[in-house]
Amino acid sequence: MAILQKTRPSLSRPNNPLWRAALLTMMLLAPGGLAASTVAAQLPNAELRGTATFRYLGLPVYDAKLYTPGGAPFSWSEDFGLQLTYRRNIKQKALVESTLDEMTRQGNSGMTQAQLETCFQAVSKGDSYLAVSEGPNKVGFWRNGRKTCTLSSPGVKKTFMSIFLGDNTRSASFTRQLKGQ
Template sequence: MSAKFNSLVLSACLALMAGLAHALPPALAQTPALEVLGKGTMRWFGLKLYDAALFTPAGAPWQAGAPYALELRYARAFEGEALARSSGDEIARQGVPQAEIERYVELLRGVFPDVAAGDVIVGARRADGGASFWHNGRPVGRIDDPVFARRFFGIWLAPTTREPALRRALTKEGR
């Protein structure tokens, strides 16, 4: 094999590995520094939907009232509308009134873009309690409602989540 071919293969492998690394948007790489606490995969009837990673302040356990970020790396394409509606359905499971669900879905329609396989959406719970969102590192919106943020992130992180194994993998609780 030629040295040029080997160099191309090495470059391609490094690029692929870089794409798999967890990297928060630059706006989240501020004090306090956030580090991956836990990772897991969401599957539905055996189909991989996304890989998730929970970021917390360096060395700190997950706390619902502290800043943190949740990264979802999609394994398949979804329309933003479907993401907003399914988020609303999951929030409804928390016993939230329908009028609030409709308001939340409308807010999420303004935040969630269509995603392709490999796309990343990061949602962050800010210190003020609100939520900010990024798609592939670019800001796509913020929702300045702490109750919304608690309910939204509760989809994955509340004790009543539909996916308790994913919650345990993300938060490292119960291990």
């Protein structure tokens, strides 16, 4: 390291407070930081309630975080935020079709493929989607901190969010962990 410092002082360890502040800012602007700040902007007083990793055939697909007002127990009558951070690449078609399949499996149809295609794009490892409810009939979506769409229809909050938080999810243990139970 001493040789590098003599030949390339710019490669030395960042002890400068300005350099450390810039590094911290970059870390906060990473997709996870953007999602957390988006939750705070869209859902005042939101606090992390629970986390869980969804696995398919034992392989991790995404990490989920549930934000509720003040970190209170989950309730369908309150607005909340759900963040998914993907651990693998998934094509838009697979994302949309699996969402439609899960809503249909639970008896909650009503969304169309075209509606979901406006909200969901392909994801790469590390990408995050955030869904924040606005009453029972509206859910806003952000991808890596940028708004992609708002779905508005009667009961859309429960229709969509039941995939992760309903009584008939693919993994009861995932749902319990996500709800912080």
